[in-house]
Amino acid sequence: MSRAHSKGPRQQVERVGSGPGARDVRGPRFQPLRRAVKVPVWGDLSIRLGLALGLIMLVVMIHWWDRDGLVDNLDGEVSFLDVVYFTMISITTTGFGDIAPITDRARLVEAVIVTPVRFAVLFIFVGTAYNFLIQRSWEKFRMNRIQEQLSDHVVVLGYGVSGSESVNELIERGTDPHCIVVIDPSEERLAEAEALGCNIMAADATRDETLKAVRIDRAQSVLVSAGRDDTSILIVLTVRALAPAVPISVVVRALDNESIARQAGANNVINPVHFTGLLLAGSVKGAHIADYLADLASISGRVQLVERPVTAEECGCAISDLRTGGRGLRIYRNGEALGFWEEECQNLQAGDIVVEIVPTIEGEDLGDGSGNGRAKQQEARR
Helix, strand or coil, rough: CCHHCCCCCCCCCCCCHHHHHCCCEEECCCCCCCCCCCCCCCHHHHHHHHHHHHHHHHHHHHHHHHHHHHHCCCCCCCCCHHHHHHHHHCCCCCCCEEEEEEEEEHHHHHHHHHHHHHHHHHHHHHHHHHHHHHHHHHHHHHHHHHHHHCCCCCEECCCCCHHHHHHHHHHHCCCHHHHHEEECCCCCHHHHHCCCCCCCEEECCCCCCHHHHCCCCCEEEEEECCCHHHHHHHHHHHHHHEEEECCCCECCCCCHHHHHHHCCCCCCEEHHHHHHHHHHHHHCCCCCCEEEEEEHHHCCEEEEEEECCCCCHHHHCCHHHCCCCCEEEEEEEEEEEEEEECCHHHHHCCCCCEEEECCCCCCCCCCCCCHHHHHHHHHHCC
């Protein structure tokens, strides 16, 4: 079996138990059951302020109950207004000294009850200021900095099974995770992409402002895998309207939707259901066909399929004499696909796009025809 098939989903190995009976368990770590609580901004702010005011009123009632332990250095009488005033300067740690506790009980109340409440109110106000002012300003600043650096990046719209596998494969092929932008409405799925180092955005990819925010017109390529064909096609339409020249690859699952996706503006339409059927049918006539095709598709296989422009040194040569040492399969000339057996492939021209098979050494080629893996192979042979 090829190394491409041996590569499965990434799982975490966790040590269970201790001593001689300990064992390694492979699989995802336990995650507690949870459900998102959707509270509007004004509701969150109201809850925080209400909690802070409730704590302050509690301290007011405690001070009013123990007012005999307080002394007013101005008139000697402690009224309810004096209690409210003393509570506020005590909570805010202002302390003018005009009202002060004089009995042991009053000082014990200040130390044991009022001081923890003071810290709680302080944390509430500091946390509120951070969430609604500092954090939002910082996130906006970071987003502007990231947007300024976005150019020639890969935008992945949808981080389901297909989207996550494509991101993993891109990273293995040598793409910098900072050059990958992932958009998905699920915060949980985005956390996985963020852990890989990718730029993420929890948003609706069908909206113009979302795509403009990730500089879709400057992207190197766009990968669409929204999970539903209608949503994916709508995303393709939106992307094509905003970025007429950017290549778009989309995943659709219904055969009838392939032509619709192309009409919407997709350059590459991938139907995993149809492709799986082809592999299954091919395996009837050859037990190793599916294995070899998976080997070609993965960077970790022994060989890989590469698409690249013809170099200046290769112009005038036959497709069998490629400078990379790969096996040329076909060329694309003026949008027409030409097989290696056709006469046009015996005279490569500038502007041709060649598709070739190149060997890899433990997946070290980058999938761009650079030949880094072959260079290491030649060095090892010496």
